[in-house]
Amino acid sequence: MSHISLQNLTKRFDKVIAVNEMTLTLADREFLVLLGPSGAGKTTTLRCVAGLEKPDAGEIYFDDQPMNRVPPAERDVAFVFQTYALYPRKTVYENIASPLQARHVPKAEIDASVREVARKLHIERLLERRPNQLSGGEQQRVALCRAMVRHPRAFLMDEPLTNLDFKLRVEMRAELSHLHRDLATTFFYVTNDQIEALSMADRIAVLNQGRLQQVGTPQQVYDHPVNRFVASFIGSPTMNFVKGIFVNGATPHLEGQGWSLAVSSATRQTLEAASQNEVTIGIRPEDITLLREQSNGAWKGEVYVVEPLGDRNIFDLRVGPNALRAKAPPTLLLEAGSPIWVQVNPERIHIFDPKTEKALL
Numbered sequence: 001m002s003h004i005s006l007q008n009l010t011k012r013f014d015k016v017i018a019v020n021e022m023t024l025t026l027a028d029r030e031f032l033v034l035l036g037p038s039g040a041g042k043t044t045t046l047r048c049v050a051g052l053e054k055p056d057a058g059e060i061y062f063d064d065q066p067m068n069r070v071p072p073a074e075r076d077v078a079f080v081f082q083t084y085a086l087y088p089r090k091t092v093y094e095n096i097a098s099p100l101q102a103r104h105v106p107k108a109e110i111d112a113s114v115r116e117v118a119r120k121l122h123i124e125r126l127l128e129r130r131p132n133q134l135s136g137g138e139q140q141r142v143a144l145c146r147a148m149v150r151h152p153r154a155f156l157m158d159e160p161l162t163n164l165d166f167k168l169r170v171e172m173r174a175e176l177s178h179l180h181r182d183l184a185t186t187f188f189y190v191t192n193d194q195i196e197a198l199s200m201a202d203r204i205a206v207l208n209q210g211r212l213q214q215v216g217t218p219q220q221v222y223d224h225p226v227n228r229f230v231a232s233f234i235g236s237p238t239m240n241f242v243k244g245i246f247v248n249g250a251t252p253h254l255e256g257q258g259w260s261l262a263v264s265s266a267t268r269q270t271l272e273a274a275s276q277n278e279v280t281i282g283i284r285p286e287d288i289t290l291l292r293e294q295s296n297g298a299w300k301g302e303v304y305v306v307e308p309l310g311d312r313n314i315f316d317l318r319v320g321p322n323a324l325r326a327k328a329p330p331t332l333l334l335e336a337g338s339p340i341w342v343q344v345n346p347e348r349i350h351i352f353d354p355k356t357e358k359a360l361l
Helices: 042-050 092-102 107-120 136-148 166-183 194-200 218-223 228-233 265-273
Strands: 004-013 016-026 031-035 057-062 077-080 154-158 186-191 203-208 211-216 240-247 253-256 259-262 278-283 288-291 299-308 313-319 322-328 339-344 350-352
Touching (some): 004 042, 136 166, 186 194, 203 218, 203 228, 228 350, 240 259, 253 278, 288 322
Parallel strands (some): 031 186
Antiparallel strands (some): 253 259, 299 339
């Protein structure tokens, strides 16, 4: 397959617009993740691509061929669901073989194909078992094998790791990335888990309330969010937001209750060009350094809550009326109520228009 293209795709359910004029293209062999909260329209988009839902407007193309009127069975895509949808009375072997049996593929070819995909996902020993004898991770591998055995034009995956425990999710993320490289096929993957998106995607398309917010590489979306929603949805812990004003004097700076931050000439020019005085400042927790003693430009604060996570500590802080979260090494030991000095990296801040919530910087 060369690519999948969605042009002004719209899908309504009564008065609810689930997908709103989406235009998106997946390149040949790309791993694209559609990321967004529950109810954003992610699954509906995937079902339209698969032919399981009929769009109300817009066009879907595979390799520049219109697909809107092509039945699901003729689109040659493999859909991997959140629930594994395995046949309970069939063995693993029979589940994997079922798409080929439906096509009346010769038995010898079926056997070779089933054993090949089972070997790739390390489930050869499970071929004679039934689904109720498998763990969640093993059932997910069977569902993937059943999709792989068809050699489809593209894989459509609807939150396939949601029902797995944390350890298995981490393992399966690595396996899916390896599988994508091995199969050299287009992957269209839906999730509400930003860690899955950041760790696996070639590109991420962020969706909210049926509308695309931003499309870019994981690093682009993380470092340069186009609006406050994207900035807040991607990153753990989430980005801090504080209200401030731009003071354009001899020493241009941003300031708010309990804090002040000098800005670069580039930031000054951007805010001057936007004629923007009131702003929202975004600060990622990793761009905050905590100091025990006062330092030039640091903000005075207080430790509110400490969350020790082993490899790092997360501190909830109070700076004036503002609540901030900061990451720190596990060697920094502070108790709730301790005074602290907060140093923000001015080269890493994000600035948003408080009315439109669009990024200014």
